[in-house]
Amino acid sequence: MLQRYLPFRIASLADRYIILVIPLLVVLFPLFKIAGPVYRWRIRARIYRWYKYLRDIDKKFNRNTLPEQLNEEIGRLQALQNELAKVEVPLSYTHELYELHLHVRFVIRRLQELKEGRSDTPEFTG
DSSP states (O other): OOOHHHHHHHHHHHHHHHHHHHHHHHHHHHHHHHHHHHHHHHHHHHHTTTTHHHHHHHHHHHHOOOSSHHHHHHHHHHHHHHHTTTOOGGGGGGHHHHHHHHHHHHHHHHHHHHHHHHHSOOOOOO
16 A cells, blocks of 8 residues: 555665554553553552661651650661651652651651650659
8 A cells, every 4th residue: 555655765764664563562551551550559659668777767766665864765767867858759759848847847846745754754763
């Protein structure tokens, strides 16, 4: 069909490329379907990797096994806040980043309340 409208060389080359393009599209179509979820996963991974640290602190808090150096933990969390300020995510994912900021502040506040509670209680000297 292409030979009616195009010179022979161009028509035969176009036929070969069409035969090559069809399998290539068959392979690329699933890759395009996977691209969206992979992109979302990569962006969320930037945010969610910090939650492991928060979860560990929360577990220690609930088991009452936090170290005596609460100031160091609070300092690490405040450094984490500064580090989070440098994380860049697309606009559609900023709500998740801001939620992480809120959670970090919440854990800092809980640790500060625990520290104040420990300093308010008198020590028993048997």
